[in-house]
Amino acid sequence: MKIIRKTKLFLAQIITHIFLILFSIVTIYPVLWVFKMALSDSQNFRVSLNPVPESISFTNFSEVIFAKNMAGQYIFFYQLFNSVAVSFITTLLGVLLATTAAYAFSRFKFPLRRAGLMAFLVTQMFPGTMMMIPLYIIMDKLGLLNHLMGLALVYSTTSIPFCVWTLKGYFDTIPKELEESAMIDGAGRLKIFVKIILPLARPAIAVTALFSFMTAWNEFILAATFMNKETSYTLPVMLQHFVGAHNTEWGHFAAGAIIVALPVVILFYFLQKNLVSGLTAGSVKG
């Protein structure tokens, strides 16, 4: 009996692992291909099943990084700076506004509280491209076209609703007694928020920060619409320019994609512990 149960268990494990390995390959295969293209020294799109690079050359990377425009400027560094700046401002604005707004939604009673929350949710249901034209007109009127600040503002408005909902859900799980206790201890609202709520909400804040950062870092359409100077592009827009009407620089494109993905990968790596506890936040009382 015991042996039968053991073999059954063993078989089940083998089947599970076959599935897992299969899906891992499906996920990783395209990424390997991108690496292969980036590490080759040509711009061609060679159709081959083998994802292992045939040669290793970093020319594609250096050509992307040290590309110059007509005026002789190293445009990659301009674009890198733009992306970093926009992403950081978006994250900062997003977290700052979302934490305070979410706290209010979680703790205070005020007119239109539910309506406000619903409105936030509804804005998430429209595709970003739909708002492009009105946003373009607004940005134009405000003189914010081609401005990093303008782009950051637009990104913040799209990421804040999600952040508010996530954070509100987390704040709801923090027992009210903690605040009441602090209140009796002598703390005011602001002190309670800074000393009690924010430290406890760190996992949720990490998630929303990462989300805001990624929204800004990966966004392409709005950036391509609002920014029309090469030096004010963000990195995703730069990538798109390797794809031309007649020919595509696949090697540059792949190398650029890896460079753009790298910061997000690094961020994920450092925030992953927070991320998991942030996403499952509230499921179990700590």
Added chain:
Amino acid sequence: MAEVILKDISKIYDNNKIVVNKVNLEIKGNEFVVIVGPSGCGKTTTLRMIAGLEEISEGELYINGKLVNDVPPKDRDIAMVFQNYALYPHMNVFENMAFGLRIRKFSEEEIKKRVSEAAKLLEIDQLLYRFPKQLSGGQRQRVAMGRAIVRNPAVFLFDEPLSNLDAKLRTQMRSELARLHKRIGATTIYVTHDQVEAMTLADKIVIMNNGFVQQIGPPLEIYNRPKNIFVAGFIGSPTMNFIDCKFKKEGERTFLKGENWSFELPSVYEPENSDVILGIRPENLFPVDPSSAIFRGTLEIREVLGSELYLYVNCGTFTICLRQEASHRFETGETIYLNFKPETIRLFNKGSGLRVNKKEEEKK
């Protein structure tokens, strides 16, 4: 030596639901007052109004002679211990206890002194650098009390502080609380639904039900002279037996009559009308010979508690519980004859639920 006075305090919610109804209470300095009642009786709301966590809808609240209705919690000179302890999870024990002092801008030296004193008193000085999640329930409870003590407040408020602990720890913490109060001697208001906590800890018990205060008094007075049927039934375990009966006057003599029993009252009572309820505590009933019995019935359930025995006797229209020493041998199904000490009975008006006083009691 803070005094707390509640004058006609009410809490009315937006939907006109009255959860606390004109509560009047005077708490002297150093008194340990326990507010007790079933869940939803308004006891916690009353406590939260005293703390300032809940707005007072009507009435006046005085702490140390000062009207504090509109004073925020931090300026009321109170400390509160919550049911779930409400320790700050991201701070260690020392920081938890120091939090209130830091906000009040005490010097680092003074903070250290106060925290270590309180920690010694509560025997948690070994735990100062642990985090709440590393502590057991009892230890967390101590830290929560420590956090209240370091502030040296005029009034301590406790909101069911022991109900999250297991039975053994609860008994232990209960006696420790009593010891602590003796030592510190601050005015204390303690909310619980546990009548044992109320009886053992209180100088004065306040019994509430449905938002109304039912009775205020020292534990023994509440136990012996309950004002109404609710108080009589709430305090005492197992609960008092209540038997519907008729009050009959025959010349100078008065009787209580049930379906198949009758009993001559030893003192003079004047109930509102002839419908009354006889109340007898389980410890005042005892088995007797058939000849001197007042009630007879069949033993239905026998609960052995080790040192004592609860017997539930079915007397036809009602069931009686009596408490006996464990050495008594009774079998379920057996017929049991019962009598009681006449002076231990309590009589209640059936309509109003109020206790009917004996004549001589009224004169007092």
